[in-house]
Amino acid sequence: MIRQKIFLFGDSITEESFSDGGWGASLADLLRRKADLVLRGYSGYNTRWALKVVERVFPAAKEDGGESPAAVTVFFGANDACLPERCSGFQHVPLHEYKQNLRSIVSFLKNRWPQTAIILITPPPIHEEARLRYPYIENTTGLPERTNEVAGLYAKACVEVAKECQILVIDLWSKMQQIPNWQTECLWDGLHLSRLGNKVLFEEVANKLNEEGIGAEELAVDLPLIEAVDPKDPLKAFHEF
Amino acid sequence: MIRQKIFLFGDSITEESFSDGGWGASLADLLRRKADLVLRGYSGYNTRWALKVVERVFPAAKEDGGESPAAVTVFFGANDACLPERCSGFQHVPLHEYKQNLRSIVSFLKNRWPQTAIILITPPPIHEEARLRYPYIENTTGLPERTNEVAGLYAKACVEVAKECQILVIDLWSKMQQIPNWQTECLWDGLHLSRLGNKVLFEEVANKLNEEGIGAEELAVDLPLIEAVDPKDPLKAFHEF
Numbered sequence: 401m402i403r404q405k406i407f408l409f410g411d412s413i414t415e416e417s418f419s420d421g422g423w424g425a426s427l428a429d430l431l432r433r434k435a436d437l438v439l440r441g442y443s444g445y446n447t448r449w450a451l452k453v454v455e456r457v458f459p460a461a462k463e464d465g466g467e468s469p470a471a472v473t474v475f476f477g478a479n480d481a482c483l484p485e486r487c488s489g490f491q492h493v494p495l496h497e498y499k500q501n502l503r504s505i506v507s508f509l510k511n512r513w514p515q516t517a518i519i520l521i522t523p524p525p526i527h528e529e530a531r532l533r534y535p536y537i538e539n540t541t542g543l544p545e546r547t548n549e550v551a552g553l554y555a556k557a558c559v560e561v562a563k564e565c566q567i568l569v570i571d572l573w574s575k576m577q578q579i580p581n582w583q584t585e586c587l588w589d590g591l592h593l594s595r596l597g598n599k600v601l602f603e604e605v606a607n608k609l610n611e612e613g614i615g616a617e618e619l620a621v622d623l624p625l626i627e628a629v630d631p632k633d634p635l636k637a638f639h640e641f
Numbered sequence: 642m643i644r645q646k647i648f649l650f651g652d653s654i655t656e657e658s659f660s661d662g663g664w665g666a667s668l669a670d671l672l673r674r675k676a677d678l679v680l681r682g683y684s685g686y687n688t689r690w691a692l693k694v695v696e697r698v699f700p701a702a703k704e705d706g707g708e709s710p711a712a713v714t715v716f717f718g719a720n721d722a723c724l725p726e727r728c729s730g731f732q733h734v735p736l737h738e739y740k741q742n743l744r745s746i747v748s749f750l751k752n753r754w755p756q757t758a759i760i761l762i763t764p765p766p767i768h769e770e771a772r773l774r775y776p777y778i779e780n781t782t783g784l785p786e787r788t789n790e791v792a793g794l795y796a797k798a799c800v801e802v803a804k805e806c807q808i809l810v811i812d813l814w815s816k817m818q819q820i821p822n823w824q825t826e827c828l829w830d831g832l833h834l835s836r837l838g839n840k841v842l843f844e845e846v847a848n849k850l851n852e853e854g855i856g857a858e859e860l861a862v863d864l865p866l867i868e869a870v871d872p873k874d875p876l877k878a879f880h881e882f
Binding site: 402415416418420421422428432433436438439441442445448452457490491623625626629631634635 | 660662698875
């Protein structure tokens with residue numbers, strides 16, 4: 401295996417992570433020559449649906465083995481936290497089931513790849529006013545489909561599951577709210593990440609990868625860097641290939 | 642296989658293609674849920690070195706077969722076109738050998754994956770003044786290590802090889818020079834792509850993928866889109882998984 405793989409598994413905030421300034425593209429750029437970022441974001445999905453498809457998203461290792469990814473980010477909860485009686489209620493998953501689903505996803509990944517670092521990411525905070533201004537489906541109730549308070553309960557539950565499973569977690573809900581005017585600085589529609597929001601998440605994930613010894617400094621470089629090529633005898637660097 | 646793979650094979654202009662506004666990241670975003678973009682850029686490499694490593698960059702298909710990528714972009718020549726007697730002369734590859742190396746790379750890919758679309762990309766034009774202002778290594782000669790005229794010869798050679806091999810080609814050298822003030826609009830250091838330069842190349846590659854029937858409209862979507870989930874019975878969409 402030339403390069404390690406890092407999977408990004410989640411909802412729309414993962415699916416959109418290779419758009420301009422996105423946290424996924426930034427990770428791919430940071431780890432160029434070192435790791436392949438594999439995008440597995442599914443817009444609108446909650447943990448219930450994620451659990452239904454997880455075996456298909458992460459096919460069984462080939463017989464030749466050895467293909468464990470270095471890391472998987474698991475980033476769900478923003479849709480689970482839709483309020484049940486409001487316009488996006490069909491995406492809602494009760495808090496207790498959310499925790500159980502997260503445990504099941506983690507358990508599936510640990511079972512498949514015991515050496516892989518699993519990083520849970522909590523849902524981001526919610527700017528309710530903006531959620532009314534940018535509806536995803538018709539909303540004539542005047543009430544937002546998500547609230548920051550409820551998103552916080554799901555974030556707390558996600559942190560608890562990570563502790564219980566002894567895996568890494570990024571508490572994005574808390575982290576973002578430390579930034580002045582996070583409502584408009586970190587989010588553009590009250591839920592999805594702005595350029596700054598993407599930067600915050602990118603840095604958090606990069607830090608966690610460093611903590612696990614799979615950061616930009618630690619991963620092996622694929623093929624000789626130009627700096628390692630001797631101008632007087634360039635081909636020497638390539639003799640072994 | 643859930644998603645098709647598209648490899649981006651080339652030098653620094655490929656390696657940097659997931660940086661902010663980069664053409665590679667833009668392709669990954671365009672084809673999200675549909676294809677995996679695999680970054681195989683090697684800064685400073687010419688076709689001579691690329692040919693030395695090509696078997697390692699594209700490992701033999703697994704026994705289970707069927708893993709042919711949908712497409713591979715092959716984007717070399719900017720380093721081959723360094724002038725032999727100037728400060729980056731060790732990267733120079735003579736025009737005749739450049740053509741032969743490109744043919745060998747194409748032949749290797751065609752042999753490995755007969756069904757895969759191969760897209761050659763010519764080197765970009767060169768803004769010589771900027772090349773003096775942004776030296777990559779010490780240059781006390783007052784002469785740029787690359788010229789636009791010579792880059793044009795390599796671009797022409799690349800187009801010829803593509804025709805000969807009956808594969809697709811993007812003549813970036815010609816395309817960019819149609820843009821007013823391309824020297825500063827499309828390039829930032831006289832060689833590497835600006836935001837606009839990245840956009841130009843992204844659109845060219847997206848168009849070629851469309852021509853081959855592997856564009857954003859044609860590729861299958863991985864797992865049900867949220868629009869296909871019935872709010873009254875969401876799990877129905879996931880019954881088969």
